[in-house]
Amino acid sequence: MRDIRNIAVIAHVDHGKTTLVDQLLKQSGTFSAHQNVDERVMDSNAIEKERGITILSKNTAIDYEGVRINIIDTPGHADFGGEVERVLKMVDSVLLLVDAQEGVMPQTKFVVKKALSLGHRPIVVVNKIDKPAAEPDRVVDEVFDLFAQMDATEEQLEFPVIYAAARDGYARYDATDGNMDFKPLYDTILKEVPKPNGADENGLQLQVFTLDYDNFIGKIGIARIFNGTISHGETVLLCKADGEKVKGRVSKLIGFKGLDRIDIKTAGSGDIVAVAGFETIDVGDSLCDPTNPMPLDPMHIEEPTLSVTFSVNDSPLAGTEGKYVTSNKIDERLKAEMNTNIAMNYEQIGEGKFKVNGRGELQITILAENMRREGFEFCIGRPEVIIREENGVKMEPFEHLVIDTPDEHSGAIIEKLGKRKAVMTNMVPMGEGFTRLEFEIPARGLIGIRTEFLTDTRGEGVMNHSFLEFRPYSGTVESRKYGALVSMENGEALAYSIFNLQDRGVMFVKPQDKVYIGMVVGQHAKDNDLDVNPIKGKQQSNVRSSGADEAIKLIPPRVMSLENALEWIEEDESVEVTPISIRVRKRELDPTVRKRTAKKEKNA
Incomplete structure (x- = not known):
C-alpha cells in the first residue's frame, strides 16, 4: 500500500491558506522548471482571482520523499462554512493557519471547533511572521487558550507549531532560526499527520465530500476512499443518505497531481479521487461493495440562514442588455448551481419567482455575479433571514x-x-x-x-x-435611515436636472444614464421617498440673463456594486441585475399603486 497523508488547510479569511498551498506545490517540485504558474494558483475561478478569496474547496496532491500528500485548500469565509465542515471529515489532520499579527479570529474558532470535535490534532502554522507588528508568541498562547476553551484533549493541546512566511516561501521550527525553505513544514506533516487507517483488503467504503459537474460526463463526486479499492469500469453500489441503494458502473476514475486531473485505472484506501457514472450522486453518499455494503454515516450539513427572491426582470429596460431573460433559463441555471453547491437550495414561489436559500449575503451575491457574467438578466429582492419555529417559539x-x-x-x-x-x-x-x-x-x-x-x-x-x-426572535431591528429619490419619468438623465437634485441627497446616476418610472436614482437626505424628474432639461429662451451660463458642477455619483445595492434596499425595492448595469428600483413601478399600498399598510 502506498504511503499517503491527507491534510486540509484551514484558517480565517485572508490568513494565507492559498499562498501556503502555492509554496507547498512549488517547493515539492510538482511544477516543472519551465512551467509558468500564477500566484494563488488554487483560486481558479475569475471571481476568486479578483477578490483574492477562496470560494470553493479544492484539492491537489504532491509527492514528497516518496509520500503522497493530498492537500485540500478550504474557504475562510463564514458563508462557506458548509464546505469546510465536509472537507474536515475527509482528512486525518489539519494545518491551522493563524496570522502572526491578527491572531485568533471568528472563523478560526469555527474551524477549530469542527476539527477538534472530529478528533484531529492540528499542526499550528503561525503565518506572516515577516509582518512588522507580528507577535508569534502571543498568537501561540491565544491558540492554546482557544483549544483549552474548546475542551481539547491532552494530546490535542500538545500541538506542533511551525512559524512561516508563506509569501516569501519559508517555514521554521523557531521564529528566529533563519531557515529559508519549506522543509520543516514538509517534515512535520510526514511526522505528525497519521497515516490513513483502513486497508485495501477490506470491502469498498468511499464517501463523497464535494461535487463537480462536466457537460460530457455529468455529475462528478470528489471522494475519499476509507477502505478497499475502486477501479475504472467496476460495478459498485451507491448508498444514498435516505437509505436508497442504486447499482452503477464507474465510467471515469480521476486522480489528482498538482493542478492536473489524471485518468487512473485503480485507487486504494486513503486516496482522494473523483468518480463519474452516477447521475444521482450527492455529498455524503457512499460507494460500497455490492456483495457486502457497509455505508458510512451521512454528513450533517449546516442549514441555510438567509434567503433572497430571484425574479424575472420586468423593468422597461428588460431584455436590452442580457442574453438570458426568461424564467425557464433562470430555473435551469439555479438547478445547475444546486447540482454542485450543497449549502444552497431553492424553490419556485410563483410565476417567474424563485426563493434561493443560502448561508450568507456573500454566497448569494457570488451566485448572482456569476449569473450576470454568463449573460443573465434578473431582479433580486432584499435578503431576509430564515426564521423557524421550535415548540411554538419563533427562532432566528x-x-x-x-x-x-x-x-x-x-x-x-x-x-x-x-x-x-x-x-x-x-x-x-x-x-x-x-x-x-x-x-x-x-x-x-x-x-x-x-x-x-x-x-x-x-x-x-x-x-x-x-x-x-x-x-x-428579538423584535424589530432598525434599518435604513434615509428615503429614496425615485424617478417619475422615462428617458435619459440630464446633467442640468442632476445638478438641481444634488442638494436633495446622494445621486446614483450620471448624465446619459437610462432611467425609468419607479427606478431609484439616489438616496434622499431625509427619511421619506421623493419622486423626482432626472430628465428635465433647461428651458431655452432667446432672452439672455446674467448668470445664464454658469458652469454646472456635478458631484460624482455613488457607484452601486451588487453587494452595496443588496445591503441598501428596503423590502419594497429590488435590484435589477444585467451583464452591464446594476440598478435599484421600486418593486412596484407605478407611483399611484405604491402610494395606495403605503396607505393600506399605514391603516392596517
Whole structure:
C-alpha cells in the first residue's frame, strides 16, 4: 500500500491558506522548471482571482520523499462554512493557519471547533511572521487558550507549531532560526499527520465530500476512499443518505497531481479521487461493495440562514442588455448551481419567482455575479433571514461578530450596533490605536451594515462574523435611515436636472444614464421617498440673463456594486441585475399603486 497523508488547510479569511498551498506545490517540485504558474494558483475561478478569496474547496496532491500528500485548500469565509465542515471529515489532520499579527479570529474558532470535535490534532502554522507588528508568541498562547476553551484533549493541546512566511516561501521550527525553505513544514506533516487507517483488503467504503459537474460526463463526486479499492469500469453500489441503494458502473476514475486531473485505472484506501457514472450522486453518499455494503454515516450539513427572491426582470429596460431573460433559463441555471453547491437550495414561489436559500449575503451575491457574467438578466429582492419555529417559539439565527476598529470610532460603532440588538461580550485593546469589539447579534442586524461601518471607521475597520446558533426572535431591528429619490419619468438623465437634485441627497446616476418610472436614482437626505424628474432639461429662451451660463458642477455619483445595492434596499425595492448595469428600483413601478399600498399598510 502506498504511503499517503491527507491534510486540509484551514484558517480565517485572508490568513494565507492559498499562498501556503502555492509554496507547498512549488517547493515539492510538482511544477516543472519551465512551467509558468500564477500566484494563488488554487483560486481558479475569475471571481476568486479578483477578490483574492477562496470560494470553493479544492484539492491537489504532491509527492514528497516518496509520500503522497493530498492537500485540500478550504474557504475562510463564514458563508462557506458548509464546505469546510465536509472537507474536515475527509482528512486525518489539519494545518491551522493563524496570522502572526491578527491572531485568533471568528472563523478560526469555527474551524477549530469542527476539527477538534472530529478528533484531529492540528499542526499550528503561525503565518506572516515577516509582518512588522507580528507577535508569534502571543498568537501561540491565544491558540492554546482557544483549544483549552474548546475542551481539547491532552494530546490535542500538545500541538506542533511551525512559524512561516508563506509569501516569501519559508517555514521554521523557531521564529528566529533563519531557515529559508519549506522543509520543516514538509517534515512535520510526514511526522505528525497519521497515516490513513483502513486497508485495501477490506470491502469498498468511499464517501463523497464535494461535487463537480462536466457537460460530457455529468455529475462528478470528489471522494475519499476509507477502505478497499475502486477501479475504472467496476460495478459498485451507491448508498444514498435516505437509505436508497442504486447499482452503477464507474465510467471515469480521476486522480489528482498538482493542478492536473489524471485518468487512473485503480485507487486504494486513503486516496482522494473523483468518480463519474452516477447521475444521482450527492455529498455524503457512499460507494460500497455490492456483495457486502457497509455505508458510512451521512454528513450533517449546516442549514441555510438567509434567503433572497430571484425574479424575472420586468423593468422597461428588460431584455436590452442580457442574453438570458426568461424564467425557464433562470430555473435551469439555479438547478445547475444546486447540482454542485450543497449549502444552497431553492424553490419556485410563483410565476417567474424563485426563493434561493443560502448561508450568507456573500454566497448569494457570488451566485448572482456569476449569473450576470454568463449573460443573465434578473431582479433580486432584499435578503431576509430564515426564521423557524421550535415548540411554538419563533427562532432566528444569531451571529458572533468581531470588529477591529480605530479607538476613536469604537463609541460610534457600539451605539450603532446597540440599535440593531447587538450585545457586546468582549472589548480588548489591540495596541497601535486599535480596539477589538466582540458582539452577539441577530443575523438581521447585519444586513445593510457593512457600507455604513466602512464610512463610520473611515475605511479602517475590519468586520468578521460567523454563525452562532438559533435563538428566540428579538423584535424589530432598525434599518435604513434615509428615503429614496425615485424617478417619475422615462428617458435619459440630464446633467442640468442632476445638478438641481444634488442638494436633495446622494445621486446614483450620471448624465446619459437610462432611467425609468419607479427606478431609484439616489438616496434622499431625509427619511421619506421623493419622486423626482432626472430628465428635465433647461428651458431655452432667446432672452439672455446674467448668470445664464454658469458652469454646472456635478458631484460624482455613488457607484452601486451588487453587494452595496443588496445591503441598501428596503423590502419594497429590488435590484435589477444585467451583464452591464446594476440598478435599484421600486418593486412596484407605478407611483399611484405604491402610494395606495403605503396607505393600506399605514391603516392596517
